[in-house]
Amino acid sequence: MNQAACALTIAGTDPSGGAGIQADLKTFQELKSYGMSVITSVVAQNTTGVKDIHDMPIDMLKKQLEAVSSDMPIHAFKTGMIASIEMMKAIKSWLPAVAAPYVMDPVMMAQSGDPLMEEESRLWLRDNLLPYTTLVTPNIPEAEDIIGESIQSIEDMKEAAEQIVTSFGASAALVKGGHRKGQAIDVLFDGSDIHTFSSKRIDTENTHGTGCTYSAAITAHLSHGTSLIEAIEQSKYFVTEAIRHSFELGQGSGPTNHFATREEVFNKWL
Numbered sequence: 001m002n003q004a005a006c007a008l009t010i011a012g013t014d015p016s017g018g019a020g021i022q023a024d025l026k027t028f029q030e031l032k033s034y035g036m037s038v039i040t041s042v043v044a045q046n047t048t049g050v051k052d053i054h055d056m057p058i059d060m061l062k063k064q065l066e067a068v069s070s071d072m073p074i075h076a077f078k079t080g081m082i083a084s085i086e087m088m089k090a091i092k093s094w095l096p097a098v099a100a101p102y103v104m105d106p107v108m109m110a111q112s113g114d115p116l117m118e119e120e121s122r123l124w125l126r127d128n129l130l131p132y133t134t135l136v137t138p139n140i141p142e143a144e145d146i147i148g149e150s151i152q153s154i155e156d157m158k159e160a161a162e163q164i165v166t167s168f169g170a171s172a173a174l175v176k177g178g179h180r181k182g183q184a185i186d187v188l189f190d191g192s193d194i195h196t197f198s199s200k201r202i203d204t205e206n207t208h209g210t211g212c213t214y215s216a217a218i219t220a221h222l223s224h225g226t227s228l229i230e231a232i233e234q235s236k237y238f239v240t241e242a243i244r245h246s247f248e249l250g251q252g253s254g255p256t257n258h259f260a261t262r263e264e265v266f267n268k269w270l
Ligand SMILES: Nc1ncnc2c1ncn2[C@@H]1O[C@H](COP(=O)(O)OP(=O)(O)O)[C@@H](O)[C@H]1O
Pocket: 138, 139, 140, 176, 177, 178, 179, 184, 185, 186, 199, 200, 201, 202, 203, 204, 207, 209, 210, 211, 212, 214, 236, 239, 240, 243
């Protein structure tokens, strides 16, 4: 019997290895899920920013989706960068082929400020794909974009999470507080209750790929059958440790460091 927990990411690439598909697959591997990937866009980027974007032809996106779902078990999946409405439509038509938790990281721009999604696609994503999600994980600018209101306080984050569920149809919303000052506090509304997940802010510029890593970790935990709250709790720990052990690599904002987390765990075992 096949015992593997299988997780799929549908996202863009990062040749410098810190974000996108590359970060997702590393995270799946670390968290002992069998990782699979469908590429939406090939992105020429590194720690300093995005240089160019080449979108997959829609037919090729559809063929990748079909190739993976017609052959492989999918126990949880996530979407990251989806650049255009046409791509979103292809993913929406494919959704009935999978019965698994869906985590959406509604990636709009890279940390450098470079856009990763066409302006007009944002509303389409919100109105047409968001209602199918088990969990959506916006950072503060993304949550502001979804609800059309400014978010300043933790109270605002709670209201935003609630609104994303009640007005826009996500099953649960996790508003991430990485862009605020002070404690790194994330707020979840799971359809009934508000939960907060908090850690000390780590004083580093090396946070390239934190959102990708966090949503991939949640997806990996869900692929193992872990409950949503437990999956987020474990993933918050994972991403915090990955930021704590982040690399001084590249000339911009360095990437998170996944494998140090595992070494730390190994050291505890020895
Ligand atoms: N400097 C930091 N120290 C500790 N946690 C952080 C830091 N920056 C971001 N985080 C956490 O990393 C995760 C990703 O959040 P965020 O940076 O808001 O997302 P994104 O990468 O999508 O912009 C969240 O759990 C957030 O609280």
